Amino acid sequence: MSARYVRRSETGPQRTAGESHSPFVDLREHARAIRRFWRSVALLVLLGIGVAALITFRTAPVYETQTTYFVDASLGGTDSALQADEFAQRRINSYVGLVTSERMAKVIIDDTGLDLQPADVSAMITATVQPETVLLAVVVADTSPDRSRLISQSIARNLDEQIGQLDNRGKTSKVDVSVLSGPTLNPTPVSPRTKLNLAIGLLLGLGLGVAQAILRQQLDTSFQTRDQLAAVTGVPTLGQLSYDRNAKSSPVLTATTGHSRRAETFRQLRTNLRFVDAASPVSVLVVTSAVESEGKTTTAINLALTFAEAGSRVLLIDADLRKPKLENYLDLEASAGLTSVLIGEANVDDVVQDWGAQGLQVLASGPIPPNPSELLGSPTMEKVVAELRSSYDVVVIDSPPLLPVTDAAVTSVQADGVLFVVRHGKTRRDQVLQSMSQLDGVDTRILGTVLSMAPGSRRDNLPNYYQEPAS
Structure with a gap:
């Protein structure tokens, strides 16, 4: 590799x-x-x-009143009943138009005295013919059930007479329209x-x-899976850190959380870092991200703790000389630190602080200088890092995000590799690619990425594989 x-x-x-x-x-x-x-x-x-x-x-609810009519035709002479039935079937389709016509609407208004326009009455009426029969179904739909029934009753009284006037009854043929059923009001609204x-x-x-x-x-364009992240960056995704609602109040792993799923993911990340390139082991590691609030500082802290837990001599350095975070997370004395060393006011041994039971040592950022980039890229910084290599097995450097400032790119030149933290569902693809381009510009070795704050999966619900303590 x-x-x-x-x-x-x-x-x-x-x-x-x-x-x-x-x-x-x-x-x-x-x-x-x-x-x-x-x-x-x-x-x-x-x-x-x-x-x-x-x-x-x-x-408004709509009520329907339905009436079914039977159309009977009688022909003069010796014509058969079948011919009369066929005649009635032909004529019945014309009666559909009559029922819904303006002529019939005016008759209904005159008969009932309703204060409506003929077009309004016609819109309430629907007439259909049952196929292959002489049955005519007339439905009156209205928001008033009483008015719906009143109009249906008026049609039943006047339809046969209106058909008689139009068919010229009394000559050679006669068509009778009689009520077969109804008018029947449906008490349940149809609409x-x-x-x-x-x-x-x-x-x-x-x-x-x-x-x-x-x-x-x-x-x-944010990242939802570690496969997406690996495909875009071209480097392996070494870990996926699930979102933990308790991480905000307890971001740092402790003895009480040592058997948690979250602690185990950091151990897996530690293992992956050790074997990502066995031919070139990492002793100085920079942890950074594209922008703020990606989880890089807590990743750096907990990763350093897991290295210390494994028996390594570990130093955690806060190289964010603009917005230092370690002093808040670890409750450190911040009056002296990396800045003090770089400007020659202190030696590393004088300002390193012990933290926790795992033997982790921490170098705070110290006073905020006016020229962070110049200090981090100075020969003094190069000399300090070289000295730390001989004193510690692993040096983890928490650096500022890449896009706002150049500090992380400058610091990465002194390290063996960079671990790049990407927040699930937030960091955009263009931000990641731009950050990678900056690291390429200084010929930095990119070890891999970490997808942080990912939603929990089924795996997160698996029981911890630890023996219950004896009672």
Whole structure:
């Protein structure tokens, strides 16, 4: 294995060997998007149901009254009953138009005295013919059940007379229209259909929710899996640190958390760092990230603790001379530290502090200087790092993020390699590639990446593999 890793591309994500463009992969991506944005999916589902419920609530109920008519035709002469039946079937289709016509609407208004326009009455009436029969069904739908029944009754009284006037009864043929059933009012509103409306609202909300989740996933350039991170950077993803809600209040591993899943992930990261390039072991390690709030400082602290736990002589250095964090996490004396050493006011042994039961030693940042980059890139810094190599097995340097300042790139020149921390779902692809380009510019050896604050997985729920203490 070579001393440096070469990234595959700086133009975008590359597919790993195990990936292929298949429907199954797409489905997994869609499922991942839904899981990631499940809150917005649920919100849109609830919104769809709410809108459907509001529309249903504000829609006036519609009642229907139905009447069924029988059309009977009698022909003059010796024509058969079959011919009369065929004649009635031909004529009945014309009666559909008559029932819904303006002529019939005016008759109904005159008969009932309703204060409506003929077009309004016609819009309430629907007439259909049952296929291959002489049965005519007339339905009157209205928001008022009494008015619906009143109009149906008026049609039943006047339809036969109106047909007689149009058919010129009394000559050679006669068509009688008689009521077979009804008018019958359905006491249950036919509209709005509450269950159907709610189901439609749910489906529309679900569809919109899934669509926006997939769209957001496609437009999002952050990293969701360690495979994505490895494909873009071209270096191995050495660890994935799951998000721990207790990490904010207890970011540093302690004896009480030594058997936790979180502690085990740092031990796995320690092991991966030891074997990532066995031909070129790492004794001085820089931990950095692209931007702030990626979890690099807590990663540096807990990684140093796991090295110390394994019996190594470990020094943790706070090389963030602009916004030092170690003094807050570890409750250190910050009046003297790395800055004091670099400007010649103190020796390393005078300002190193012991921390914890594992034998970890820490070098705080010290006073904030006006020229951090120049100090970190000075020959004095190079000499200090060279001396520390002979005194410690592992030196872990917590550096500032790469994109805001150049300090980490300058410091990395003195180290054996860089561990790059990327926050799950936040650090963008362009930020990572730009940071990698900066490290390439100073010919830095990039050991690998760490995906931090990843959502918990099933593995996180596995029991710890430790023997219960004897009672």
